[in-house]
Amino acid sequence: MILSYYRGQVTKFQSLPGAMAAVGIALRAPTLSGSPEALDRVLQQISREHPGSFCRRPYVPIAYHSHHMEKIGLAYEKLIKRHLVRNASMGVPMYSTITCDVIASPAELDADYWRRTLDSQVCFYPAVKSLVSQTTENRVFVEIGPHSTQSTPLRDIFRNCDGSSRLDYIPTLVRNRDQWICWRSMVAAGRFSQISHAIRGAMIEDTGTRPAWQENGEIENSDTTRFWESGRLNHQIKNRLGGTVLSLNAYAGF
DSSP states (O other): OHHHHHHHHHHTTOOSOOEEEOSOSSTTSOOEEEOHHHHHHHHHHHHHHSTTOOOOOOOOOSOTTSGGGHHHHHHHHHHHHTTOOOOSSOSSOEEOTTTSSEEOOGGGSSHHHHHHHHHSOOOHHHHHHHHHHTOSSOEEEEEOSSSOTTHHHHHHHHHTSOSSSOEEEEESOOTTSOHHHHHHSIIIIIHHHHTTOOOOGGGTOOTTOSOHHHHHTSOOOOSSSOOOOOOHHHHHHHTOTTSOOOOGGGGTTO
16 A cells, blocks of 8 residues: 555656557567657557557556656655565565566565566566466466456467466456456356366355445435434534524634
8 A cells, every 4th residue: 555655646746748558468469658759659660560450558648667767766765665564474476577586585575676666667478477387287367456457468478378287367357347246256256166266155255245226226215314414513504593693703714
């Protein structure tokens, strides 16, 4: 939370105009980041040399993971340095898209490392390849986020692996689909069952906790519950007819 908070704060001071192009992330489709003019020239060249290729430029006014981030990166490093807590050991293996390898010690996750997640290239393909090559065991990649963003990149990487192990991808949420349906039905639990992966059903079965307005798709109309919140001063002003007349001081700052 702290890392994300300060990341958002420092990017407010990024004055250089930037842009990003969603040409992709994986082996056959890199993501581009830089100045708008340079990016336009590159996209035009790609369109000429590879007609029909996918090139999409979302509205992102900041060139993340580029040299544009270097100045604010130093400020980011200073801000987060005093908040970092170093654990005794890594709880689970962490494969880094910065180092392209496994993080063996918490000491590696210092302020300099997190700064590089802001201004350095994202080595997504090498990191996933490193993870897959470490073992021949079957792997399940679960993406936790608002959409299945890594679906195409990961499947591109899977196709370029040697096939010695089974690799599956499961998103938890999909854009424009109800979050409860995604998590509790085919997208999450159902997909785990299809690949014969045991899960604890109780962890996702939360029957009875879903608000009524989410079950029905609209806010439940009820006259039995009071939703209005009003302070004493506001209540007295609205109901002052026939009541106590407030002094002018009561209106100060209202």
